[in-house]
Amino acid sequence: MVDLITDLTKTYDAVVIGSGAAGGMAAHVLTSRGMKVLMLEAGKKLPIEKEIRSMEWPYDNPHRGKLPPDRHSLTFNEYTIRKPPYGPGFEKSKHLLSYAGNNDYVKNIVVEERDHPYTGTNYAWVRARCLGGKTNIWGRLALRFSDYDFKAKSRDGYGEDWPLSYKDLAPYYDKVDLYLGISGVKENLDQLPDSLFQRPTKLSCSEVTLKRSLQKMGRVVTQYRAGVTTDGLKHNKYRSRCFGRGACDRHGGCDIHAAFDSPTGLIYPAMDTGNLTLRTNAVVREITVDPQTGKATGIHFVDSETLKDFTVRAKVVVVAASTLESARLLLLSKSQLYPSGLGNSSGHVGHNFCEHLCGAVILGQAKDLVGKASTLDDGRPGGFYLARFRNLQERHSKFIRGYGFEGGGGQGMYPQVTGSPGFGASLKEEIRKNKGSYIDMGGFGEVLARYENYVDLDPVVKDKWGIPALRFHYKFGDNEHQMLADMKETAQEMFEAAGFKIVQVENTMLTEGWSIHELGTARMGNDAKTSVLNQFQQSHDVKNLFVVDGSAFVSASCQNPTWTIMALCWRSCDYLVDEFAKGNL
Amino acid sequence: MSIRKILDLKCDRRKWLKNSAKILGTSLLPVPGIVSELAEAETAADTPERNLATTEASEERFFTAAQNSLVAELAEIIIPADSQSGGAKAAKVADYIEQVLSECADDGRQSDWREGLRLVDLMSLHYCGKSLMESGPDERIAILSVLSQNHAVIELPEVRMFNDLRELTLRGYYTSKIGIHDELDYKGNVYLTEFTGCEDQGTTPG
Numbered sequence A: 001m002v003d004l005i006t007d008l009t010k011t012y013d014a015v016v017i018g019s020g021a022a023g024g025m026a027a028h029v030l031t032s033r034g035m036k037v038l039m040l041e042a043g044k045k046l047p048i049e050k051e052i053r054s055m056e057w058p059y060d061n062p063h064r065g066k067l068p069p070d071r072h073s074l075t076f077n078e079y080t081i082r083k084p085p086y087g088p089g090f091e092k093s094k095h096l097l098s099y100a101g102n103n104d105y106v107k108n109i110v111v112e113e114r115d116h117p118y119t120g121t122n123y124a125w126v127r128a129r130c131l132g133g134k135t136n137i138w139g140r141l142a143l144r145f146s147d148y149d150f151k152a153k154s155r156d157g158y159g160e161d162w163p164l165s166y167k168d169l170a171p172y173y174d175k176v177d178l179y180l181g182i183s184g185v186k187e188n189l190d191q192l193p194d195s196l197f198q199r200p201t202k203l204s205c206s207e208v209t210l211k212r213s214l215q216k217m218g219r220v221v222t223q224y225r226a227g228v229t230t231d232g233l234k235h236n237k238y239r240s241r242c243f244g245r246g247a248c249d250r251h252g253g254c255d256i257h258a259a260f261d262s263p264t265g266l267i268y269p270a271m272d273t274g275n276l277t278l279r280t281n282a283v284v285r286e287i288t289v290d291p292q293t294g295k296a297t298g299i300h301f302v303d304s305e306t307l308k309d310f311t312v313r314a315k316v317v318v319v320a321a322s323t324l325e326s327a328r329l330l331l332l333s334k335s336q337l338y339p340s341g342l343g344n345s346s347g348h349v350g351h352n353f354c355e356h357l358c359g360a361v362i363l364g365q366a367k368d369l370v371g372k373a374s375t376l377d378d379g380r381p382g383g384f385y386l387a388r389f390r391n392l393q394e395r396h397s398k399f400i401r402g403y404g405f406e407g408g409g410g411q412g413m414y415p416q417v418t419g420s421p422g423f424g425a426s427l428k429e430e431i432r433k434n435k436g437s438y439i440d441m442g443g444f445g446e447v448l449a450r451y452e453n454y455v456d457l458d459p460v461v462k463d464k465w466g467i468p469a470l471r472f473h474y475k476f477g478d479n480e481h482q483m484l485a486d487m488k489e490t491a492q493e494m495f496e497a498a499g500f501k502i503v504q505v506e507n508t509m510l511t512e513g514w515s516i517h518e519l520g521t522a523r524m525g526n527d528a529k530t531s532v533l534n535q536f537q538q539s540h541d542v543k544n545l546f547v548v549d550g551s552a553f554v555s556a557s558c559q560n561p562t563w564t565i566m567a568l569c570w571r572s573c574d575y576l577v578d579e580f581a582k583g584n585l
Numbered sequence B: 001m002s003i004r005k006i007l008d009l010k011c012d013r014r015k016w017l018k019n020s021a022k023i024l025g026t027s028l029l030p031v032p033g034i035v036s037e038l039a040e041a042e043t044a045a046d047t048p049e050r051n052l053a054t055t056e057a058s059e060e061r062f063f064t065a066a067q068n069s070l071v072a073e074l075a076e077i078i079i080p081a082d083s084q085s086g087g088a089k090a091a092k093v094a095d096y097i098e099q100v101l102s103e104c105a106d107d108g109r110q111s112d113w114r115e116g117l118r119l120v121d122l123m124s125l126h127y128c129g130k131s132l133m134e135s136g137p138d139e140r141i142a143i144l145s146v147l148s149q150n151h152a153v154i155e156l157p158e159v160r161m162f163n164d165l166r167e168l169t170l171r172g173y174y175t176s177k178i179g180i181h182d183e184l185d186y187k188g189n190v191y192l193t194e195f196t197g198c199e200d201q202g203t204t205p206g
Helices: A020-032 A047-053 A076-081 A154-155 A167-181 A205-215 A249-253 A262-272 A323-332 A425-434 A478-497 A562-582 B011-027 B035-039 B065-078 B093-103 B105-128 B136-149 B158-175 B179-182
Strands: A011-017 A035-040 A072-073 A094-096 A118-120 A221-223 A276-279 A281-289 A294-305 A309-319 A356-366 A385-386 A403-409 A438-447 A456-462 A466-474 A502-504 A545-547
Touching: A011 A020, A011 A094, A011 A294, A011 A562, A020 A262, A020 A276, A020 A309, A020 A562, A076 A276, A118 A456, A167 A262, A205 A403, A205 A438, A205 A478, A249 A478, A262 A276, A281 A309, A309 A323, A309 B093, A323 A456, A323 A466, A356 A478, A356 B011, A403 A478, A438 A478, A456 B136, A478 A502, A478 B065, A545 A562, A562 B065, B011 B105, B011 B136, B065 B136, B065 B158, B093 B105, B093 B158, B105 B136, B136 B158, B158 B179
Parallel strands: A011 A035, A011 A309, A035 A276, A072 A094, A118 A466, A309 A545
Antiparallel strands: A221 A385, A281 A294, A294 A309, A356 A438, A356 A502, A385 A403, A403 A438, A456 A466
């Protein structure tokens, strides 16, 4: 189905760089409205069902689901004490992977760290160079942002408001919901707007205990809002509905594609229009410009396998390479006309880099579930989401913005053994009687967008293809540390209120990057002096250049970004097609 | 013999390293990190025929046959068979552990196991008067109890080995058919037409 014999001689209406959530959505919108599109993906197309093997039992896997011995995925400590590209100490590992590549099912989805070096401050940078990118293994939590996010500056004075509001994006969230499918329950919360939900999953008993207890505090636990089709999608022949097999967390992906991934959700349907050409193994190194008109003319890429250089011409260039790779590509595209990088007259490309902090992971035990018979608790794409409750009506004295928690309770395939010390008959009995009683959750909080948190190009280090590596200048600040302290306090307070025995609370803030929610390196704005893109993710400087991924975000919110990336991209691409038709690009 | 009382392994091991060296004599290769402790020990005595330090495993396998069966016994002590289900032995946990160790890219982990098995043997000789291979179930439980009580003293290779033994036993057991199905009666990893969950979904005030 994937056409690898690519015609690189013609001028495409648009070239889309990247095949993840944003690239897939751009391809869908542009091709469905008749534009001839070339999509370039830096990685290869994997036989993804063979990789993910959702139903494989651990005892049928040669390493019980763990990585083969020649591969090593980085641990929390290794990110804080070692610098990429990871020299001494890893000689014996033929393949070195990011922390997210920690099992046999995702090992080929994430990149080889050594081929993709980066420098500067600590950062757990998870990259998936393959068709579909990180959507093959994403966490599926599909949340909407609200005006608490889009208009956050108007509320607390920090940063910038987005150049659009919830009502501008709401119709596009609806489109994404209907086209891709989302499971959840309506809660009528201003800070967490509802989607057009398909059949919800069910909470486990410990989750209901938490929900009931938090109702008294005015806090909301709701079923995991999963970017998963639970009722099926009549218009998509590549995706099955969810059958509650529960493999999403165990293996990291879904081999029947009930969970959204960009290839089956967006790219294959786009290819069926006859308007999409796909070229994999295409590592884009530069966006080319016409020095006369100042407009983008296409791109240069290097074939990752043959190492040959290619040039492609396109009338519109759509960058969707992921927040950090997109910024890198703009910075790489220097010319006499654009000496500081393409679309960077503001000097803001790479800056205002933000994400979600992760921490306050808490493990508790519902005592009433100890000793109960086995129940089927993990037959669903996720547990629960605990909605933001800070800095809504009241203002917290120590920090601005908010955080939410993701969590789950009940019996899984592999038992929780953390709380059971010792050995022998008593250990075995302890694990058995506690198997369904554990519940855990972890916080995701908004990291403020700051100009001084940024990435630029390393003057020396290059990747496997000779392309300058990205250099990080990124640190959490006081607001993040104050927020984490509050997260830890409220996590314990809420588990105690629910009557859970607290087994463990994670004290450390997880390394920068851990959320895999990097955002904001080419932010939108109305002022071309302080932003890179307008509200339609169109470059202020170059009219036929669009950057449609998370890099356009003005702030991070505390809600997971994928659904907003796609709603925003859909809206921008609608505008793009209109402008293209009018001859304005 | 009542070694269950012994809590300070770090302090106590000086005695058994010293005394055991007397028994084992020069066949005991110095272990990095405890060379100075051993240097204090006097040389003496014959090497017992059956101890864990004397036989080298073949290259493909990490353990000798004797070590493998000992590890199987130790794993069974950690997760024993009972009326609910088989234990680590039935779940072939020792083979899993051996596979992990033989394929392992971490030299430190492998040497922890080689040193650890040897040191545990010395412990056994000191406390029980015989090698771990020759010791009985109660004596082995007693040795593991000492290590378990000292599980936080991770500067000692025998403790690191015990912790790894325990972790790998749990991992190997609970990823086996016996562990998943017989022991924990896991009901998932099946195709469901409806999601299951708590009967009470918390939608009405409780």
